[in-house]
Amino acid sequence: MQAALPHPVLHPLRHVRARANRWFQNRITPRDSVTLTQRNVYILPTAPGFMLGLTLLVLLVASINYQLNLGYVLTFLLAGSAVVGMHICHGTLRGTTMTLIAPDAQFAGANVTIGVNLLSQRRTPRYGIGLAVLGTDHWSWTDVPAQGSAKVQIAFQPPRRGLHPVPALTAETRFPLGTFRVWTVWRPAAKVLVYPAPETHPPPLPPGEPRPGGAATVQRQSTGEFDGVRTYRRGDPLKLVVWKKAAKSDELVSRDAQQVQRFELWLDLAHTGIAGTGAGGTNLEQALSRLCAWVLQADKQGLQYGLRLGSQEIAPGSGEAHRKNCLQALAQV
């Protein structure tokens, strides 16, 4: 997913630059692990680098004008050190292997943490390597120990729900003198799933639908409250145990969910109480947010629930895997 280009007439320069960047990034093959070599590590002098150059020039002129042989020694030693510094700077990044740790799915609006493992085969440590999402300025700095690895976490905020590619990352170092900037651009292949943001104050869960062939005919409002308790039976989910009572007596007591189980809880995109949720409907996102909140709520209460998104239907169930299924379905509508 790429941001729109700036307008070619209003911002011609920015447009050209963005185009060039896009072309450059598209050249890079997405990979989840990349070893930096001469080919993908770039180097340019920084502003202080040019300042050092100017300093060297002034030192040289002073040495010439005052015929200071020791001045020449100083100037050339500094120049030599700067040249060596350039190589050290390039070597800091070259030869590092960066591996992406697949990011977990996240709700829209929250930060996704991308973990990157930096591996170094070198016998000396690599200092001052920074990673950031390309185009941002939030650097995470790390040192990579000799023949070891370091883990860096970078946060980024996906624009909206859905399946997003992990954004292009950049690694940079200015070690040791800050006179050169050595960097690389890396496009990970992994994608990150973004669930809809759950609604903050959702209405209560919808009423259950009677089970086909169920005994009860009375529609009951599910309030999320439980009607009664009974003694614990093997196989009761731990979520149903009333721990407060258990603390008072030696007996384990479970909530009686029988009542609820006579009904099936269906979370339906068509019945969220929000109009205009059809395909391309303007309130689709809002409805998905509500469904997301409901899924979380139902899961918390240990209820059985099913999800219906137009033609797509997930049979009622409960548990971690079921919740994940439902959220994934919501993310990819």
Added chain:
Amino acid sequence: MLNNLKTLPREARDTLFLLTVIAWIIAPQVNNLPVWCSVMAAAILMWRAYLAVRGLALPSRWWLLGLLLLATVATYATHKSLMGRDPGVTYVVVLLTLKTLEMRTRRDAFVIFFLGFFTLLANFFFSQSLLTAMAMLLGLLGLLTALVNSHMPVGRPPLMQAARTAAWMALLGAPIMAVLFVLFPRIAPLWGVPGDAMAGRSGLSATMQVGTIASLALDDSVAMRIRFDGAAPPMSDMYFRGPVLSTFNGRDWVPLQSAFGPRSQLGADLQVQGKPVSYQVTLEANNRPWVLVLDATPGKPDLPDMRVTMTPDLQWIANRPVSDLIRYKAQSYTAFQHGPLRMVTGLQDYLALPANYNPRTQQLANDIRNDPRNAGADTPALVTVVLERLRTGGYTYTLEPGVFGTHTADEFWFDRKMGFCEHIASSFVLLMRSMGIPARLVTGYQGGAFNGVDDYWTVRQSDAHAWAEVWVAGQGWLRVDPTSAVSPGRTGSFVRLEAPRGVIATALNTISPRFTINLRALWDAANNGWNQWVLNYTQSRQLNLLRNIGFESPSWEDLSYLLIGLIVAASLVGAAWTLWERHRQDPWLRLLHRATRLLRRAGLELAENTPPRQMATLLQARGATLQPICDWLLRMEAWRYAPHARAPQLATLQREFRQLPWPHRIP
């Protein structure tokens, strides 16, 4: 205090370190800075250190602006200018220290580093000695360490780590420095050097007021170094001729101010005898046009880029002051004759005496002349009589003769009876003139110390000497050293009156007199090597080097070509190295790839990066003959992923690889 340092927050620690480095760089030039500047720098550095330790906020920009304005005014008031070397140095020091109060962003830090490099260079205006160089190398390493440290953003890395990186950079940068230093064309100053470039260096003086050389005798710095191309002449012949002082006004001896026209002036009339002494002189900068050579040197000293001429009184003068270390060759004859052989008008100048000075000396002269024992004595006989008086009259040679009054010769001959060579020589010349014998004063250096480490003779400022020349009919000017009559040890051996030593030096000398002498000899040799190879590396030596390499008639363009050629060669080597490095692999992987290639050639379907275990499983299914290869692969896997893979195991695997029965065809 050390404990406190360890618990300081990183920022405070880094600041303190940088402040220490800055103080280290500024400290050697405190003597050359105006007092206000040194005081201000010290105060600001301490203030900044206090703020860092206490974690207080930096002062506002208004403070800085005010201080800067004050410093600018003070600089102008001190130097009467803001341009030139000295105001520049003062100003850079002020800016550097003030900038430490404004260390907010990364850019500010960089400004400090770059100002620091300028301040480093400023040290060399005042001294380029080996000691200064070593101190400033340390300063440079300090600045680099601080710079490296500021680019280690993670945690609180120990300063030693940054120092190691800095030292490593300097070490690897040294060859680059050496090549650039040797080959970078030495060109003339791009624009005129301000006249203050040589202020504050001591040496012989163009005029002599009694007492001047006594202070020089305490100065142990080196005046020049000599290397003889063969045997050195005896020490008693080692007179290096400086300015000849022939006119006395009662207080000062100055070069000849003749009462006669140019046509009456004496010529050199130098005639030399015997075999010449060839030698090489490395003369320290003295900011005078004097080219010091042995008495007497008829031929021009071989100086590459100076014009030298000989004065009628045998001194060699260059067309410009010696503002830098120079090296030249000369040939001298210790046996020579010079000056007119008969009495001429010009000699009257050497009889002139100021009126109303030294009446008792005049009386002494008359007494000697009228002494019946000296009746009909010629000049050499009279000189002998006076020298005899010096030898036996209770006269002593001392470094501390005290302050003399108006009649310096009278005081020497009658009252104090002691003095340093200039008192003795001056009194001697005045007595001679009073007796009607033309005489003059010669200053220069006498003797030197031989250093067995590098075969150089070192002549120090403490070897500065004054002697006399008297004119004898038929022989011209003859050298008479009255000091040797008073103190024979002053000339002819290497015993010198030495300045009082410190307590430690005295103790050391009592324990082992050779120790200090050896130590000094080594130090002198090191210093001399420094002068010869670093400070005196001029364009002529550069071109000589090219000539030695094989250039026919080298010019500085050739230097540039050579430099560019070397840079290109170095880049090519670098490119080749990176190419090689790209193809370099882990030796374990390389071995595995060789095995993979062999098996694929034999017809086994394998991916390029099949792991050894998988290969072993595939092979196992193909028959028992391949079992050794399977075992080898499994061993490789076991050893490779053992907690500590070791080189000997790799070597074993490589040996086995060669011995394994690799199949030609796998069914």
